Amino acid sequence: RALERNELTLVYQPIVDLRSLEMRGVEALLRWSQPDGLVIPPRDFIRVAEETGLVHRLSQLAVRQAFDDLAGWWREFGHGPWLAVNISGAQFREPRFVPELQAMLEQAGLRPDQVHLEITEDVLIENLARNRAVLDQLDEIGLKLVVDDFGVGYSSMAYIKNFPVSTIKIDQGFVRDLEIDRDDQAITRTICNLSSALRLDTVAEGIEHPAQLEALRSYGCPLGQGYLFLEASGPDAIREILAGHPPWLERAAVAVQ
Ligand code: C2E
Ligand code: MG
Ligand code: MG
Helix, strand or coil: CCCCCCCEEEEEEEEEECCCCCEEEEEEEEEEECCCCCEECHHHHHHHHHHCCCHHHHHHHHHHHHHHHHHHHHHHHCCCCEEEEECCHHHHHCCCHHHHHHHHHHHHCCCHHHEEEEEEHHHHHHCHHHHHHHHHHHHHHCCEEEEEEECCCCCCHHHHHHCCCCEEEECHHHHCCCCCCHHHHHHHHHHHHHHHHCCCEEEECCCCCHHHHHHHHHCCCCEECCCCCCCCECHHHHHHHHCCCCCCHHHHHHHHC
């Protein structure tokens, strides 16, 4: 029904350089906006879409829309962020996944390095032999691979070492109590050190307070996203930022002093 009625929309959350506070990327996140104004979060409907076999159609729609938005921003401003899209297990298992993705990139006129694919640890681990082949194809095309929600799944060092992964995304569960929880501080600092020693990029999720930003900067975490900067918002909010008006400078500058 959501597909028929065009009720699925995309919102974008900036991924910010924690030192310069400049936007580097955006993550596309799906929303189901019902006519009565109710917005259903993706965790509630993506699982259903996977179970009913609709997830591929739904994801194609999301990726195509996100590619169009991204291409539009680059055309309009001559520069722009990279785009991170979330890929579910069902998409990853779909044989048409890689060729369709490549076709959509070409249709939108995007370079592969403008797009990052976020995959959770359990999806990576699910079927090592098959996934390895898919990851290698994606890497060959030039798409960046991001391990999403790092630290709450298997946190396997072997796949980080052996798979063509470019970025680790620290799960927001470790960032939430970063101001007060010594264990979270130790875990987050260690993930940042590990990631940079392996020459990977690191993104921290769920930054809500200046103190969290301050801690992450002191650990050398290069990138982050969260409500401190901007909650996931419509494409016009991203255009505003590209036009030179990031809304977070005052809120986040406290920590930069
Ligand atoms: P995720 O990829 O880990 O996305 C991060 C989630 O954290 C998003 O929730 C985002 O809105 C939320 N978030 C961002 N900043 C903050 C913050 O400062 N504090 C807190 N508490 N939360 C923050 P959202 O949009 O509800 O998405 C939930 C999950 O649904 C995503 O987790 C992703 O796994 C999945 N998802 C979203 N869009 C898509 C999609 O297009 N395709 C697929 N396959 N999965 C998607
Ligand atoms: Mg994600
Ligand atoms: Mg995540």
